[in-house]
Amino acid sequence: MFLGLDSSTQSLTAVIIDPVAGTITCQLSVNFGADLPHYQSPSGFLPGGTNGEVHSNPLMWLEALDLLFSRLAATTDLSKVTMIAGSGQQHGSVYLDESFEDRLKSLNAGKSLVEQLSPALSRTTAPIWMDTSTGQECAEIAEALGGAVEVCNRTGSIPIERFTGPQIRRFFKTDPAAYAHTRRIHLVSSFIASVIAGKSVPIDFGDGAGMNLLNLATLQWDEKLLEATAPDLAAKLLPPAATTTVQGRISSYFSTKYGLNPDCDTALFTGDNPASLVGMGATGSGEAVISLGTSDTFFASMPEAKTDPNGFGHVFGNPAGGFMSIIVFRNGSLAREALRDQLNVDWSAFDRESLASTLQSAGKNLTLPFFGPEITPRHDFTGPISEFTDEPTAALQIRALLEGQFLNMRLHSEWMEVKIERIRLTGGASKNDGIAQLVADVFQAPVERLDVINSAALGAAIIAAAAAGHDFQSMQDVFCKATPGSTLQPDRLLGSVYESAVTRFAELLKKNR
Ligand code: XUL
Secondary structure, eight states: OEEEEEEOSSEEEEEEEETTTTEEEEEEEEEHHHHOGGGOOTTSSOTTOSTTOOEEOHHHHHHHHHHHHHHHHHHSOGGGOOEEEEEEOSSOEEEEOTTHHHHHHTOOTTSOHHHHHGGGBSSSSEEOTTOOOOHHHHHHHHHHHTSHHHHHHHHSSOOOTTSHHHHHHHHHHHOHHHHHHOOEEEEHHHHHHHHHHTSOOOOBHHHHGGGSOEETTTTEEOHHHHHHHOTTHHHHSOOOBOTTOOOEEOOHHHHHHHOOOTTOEEEEEEEHHHHHHHHTTOOSTTEEEEEESSSEEEEEEESSOOOOTTSOSEEEEOTTSSEEEEEEESSSHHHHHHHHHHHTOOGGGGSHHHHHTTGGGTTTSEEEOOSSOEETTEEOOOSOEEEOSSOOOHHHHHHHHHHHHHHHHHHTTGGGOOOOOEEEEESGGGGOHHHHHHHHHHHTSOEEEBOOSOHHHHHHHHHHHHHTTOOHHHHHHHHSOBOTTOOBOOOGGGHHHHHHHHHHHHHHHHHTO
């Protein structure tokens, strides 16, 4: 059996898989807000941060780990688990002093993780991905490297407020003494992995690429960026490594206390997005995942490390090898809801029948689908902009908005130079067959839906199996099957229609930025 853990913003989740039987044998979660209310973090972070700061208490993650393992031990036989891997919310960082290694080595199963590890924190809180306090530091790092584009060429992203490098720089500037006292810096993922392994383990290429520090060409920390970020940073980071690198046995703390097998091994932990790529069965070339949520997200595997010349998208390591892109579109569900409310219709106006009624206008009328500021493309839009050839009925406006969203996605993923052969659609709106068919038509690729609930934790369990020698692809074929009957084929007659629409969409965008 293989255990995958995912430490996300709001919860810590475990998924155990049996690859021989092809079954998920256990899924459990600890919710930080509901289960650990004394950390006063109802949504997983400390409310009331100033200047864009969003921090969490790392002790909450440790206490969640003890609680999760005690719940697991009560419901399942943990001695059958032979490898553990995991994932974490990306970009968040934990700062530890010199005592951390010794404390990890000598963890006493009679005491809690919090009791034993809290004195090792050289910073009591951890900035997480929601933190936007580092605008100044991003500018400084860009300047030191000769521009944001150079940072993007090296690391796959321009300097980004939530990314770890700018966050480390801000810590160094605001509290140089505590920074100097820091012996080791971990991501959320590598912090939890280290506790499980009983020693500090490396950051993997998947999560490491979300730091503005990893050079994608060498897969090492970039010396110029280390220098531009903070002094002596190289010494505070272990050299990065591939996700499936086995780190040795678990800490005896877990075998003694929770009945894990003392021979159980640990692999590295990765970011939740790279783990989700695995859990959605999309690590193969030509596969993309589109998640329709508050924001819409597009991510796809990429054999080579191409970077977005516009600096909107990001590149992370693919746990199965190679790379992946991630591109976030802020005007997702909120834009769809805004139009629904504006037209005073309900969701049935977005369904299959309704969209089929406007099929003859496919690709004809254009809408820039932005009801507010967008990050892809980065621009402060104040409302949608349309160019219609037909009379703008409600049905046509809905078609044009949805087409606009997916044309924008298609346009802004072209830099990957990957031909998309299959799309796995997830998130609230993915259940809508009309929207799913439109995605298939705009991208000219089949669209599949999956019933995976904990895609990151499942991905982590598959990574654990892969680290033990199982094949990534066959594991994904077993655990990440499309929901029967959910696959939609693209209408090939619309291929040239959307080919021309994407060009006209790009022109309209150029005129309005
Ligand atoms: C990705 C990002 C988020 C976090 C949330 O860049 O910031 O998706 O990983 O868990």
